[in-house]
Amino acid sequence: MSLRYALLALLRVGPLSGYELQKQFSLSVGHVWHAPDSQIYPELRKMEAEHLIEGEEQPRGQRATRRVYHVTDAGEQAFLTWMHTPLEYARVRDPAHLRAAYLEAAAPDAARDFFRAHINQWERELAQWEGELLRIDEVANPMLVRRLAVTEPEDRERTIAFKRFTYEGLVDRARGEISWAKRGLRLIDELQHAGSGVRSDPNSAHV
Amino acid sequence: MSLRYALLALLRVGPLSGYELQKQFSLSVGHVWHAPDSQIYPELRKMEAEHLIEGEEQPRGQRATRRVYHVTDAGEQAFLTWMHTPLEYARVRDPAHLRAAYLEAAAPDAARDFFRAHINQWERELAQWEGELLRIDEVANPMLVRRLAVTEPEDRERTIAFKRFTYEGLVDRARGEISWAKRGLRLIDELQHAGSGVRSDPNSAHV
DNA sequence: CAGCACATGTAAGACGTTACATGATTGG
DNA sequence: CCAATCATGTAACGTCTTACATGTGCTG
Incomplete structure (x- = not known):
């Protein structure tokens, strides 16, 4: 259900074709809600069928066309209503913590690989989100620019502030995951030393 | 795909009926991977069809039966193989951060409600996970007890350590979400004061 | 004998993933 | 004229949610 609101959020800044939309x-x-184009195009059609958006066929070159969508009043209403409706949280479903809970079944090296991959995964997300933070500060994100262009001056601060705040939260989360995985690597070292004779060494401090 | 490994992880401690399994x-x-019974029973049947587990019909009272499953060698292998295989991470799909990014479209009070609900949501998760941490320390979780009973003494420390570590990670995450949402509440206050005349007051410190 | 726990599902539909499919236009 | 990019999907499959369905056994 969130996909359509993600799309509405983008379309609210002004008309866009499916392709542009998908790129933007x-x-x-997409940094908070991933969706492939094979999901976006059909969803746009569905939203059009429900009169949340309207598409207009535009000529492109000689033979081709493209469909440019804009938000209807009903669509704007639907977006605002969603904004004022309690969120539905998805149930926990976390493969990384599922695996972590049973890592005693893995060889220490495999456990290390797991944590390294986790670090890697979140480093990449972190880089994305930190990049986005930069682009917010420099007002360099094209969609943010378009958004600000159609925003009342007195609302621009808020608009920027909430985006910044969102990405700060994501950055924090990524850092949390990374530091957890690093502690995991240390834990494996400690357990391995404990296992190989040093058993109850009071100096092998546990976290 | 993770569901079956979650089920295998439980079944590895010893035979269980679908019902017991579902309760445990x-x-x-379930604290890291939610699944309703309507998903568990069919998955068990599928796993049996693939020879990862075997079910045995047991009488219950006069007429009723129950099906008790145990892990086969192939199932044990499948679990260990999964443990040594890189995880597949789901793409980001985060309704809370999606909404947060566009909160300028909501009335301040609705935005506050959103953050309060977020805090509430994660407080509840936090309580769950902290409770579980306690039950780990007191070795009071029935599944952990059964697990330890069939674990070589030299592996018990590892077994407990990884469970503890997992829930610590979840607790950290919940705390992170809560503190983010609390900052969100402060941000709304600041923006509202800034908006109502105090505009460029150098004392209205931003985070 | 009532009510709760035990016990096991099915069915329909929404949502997502992956792979496949197709053609037009534009710039070098 | 060739490659990149513009442009728009379909099809099959798997996962998850929600609601419904049904009966037995035990305990007070």
């Missing part, structure tokens, strides 16, 4: 999507909202 | 599930693995 992966550079903005 | 919600009290242990």
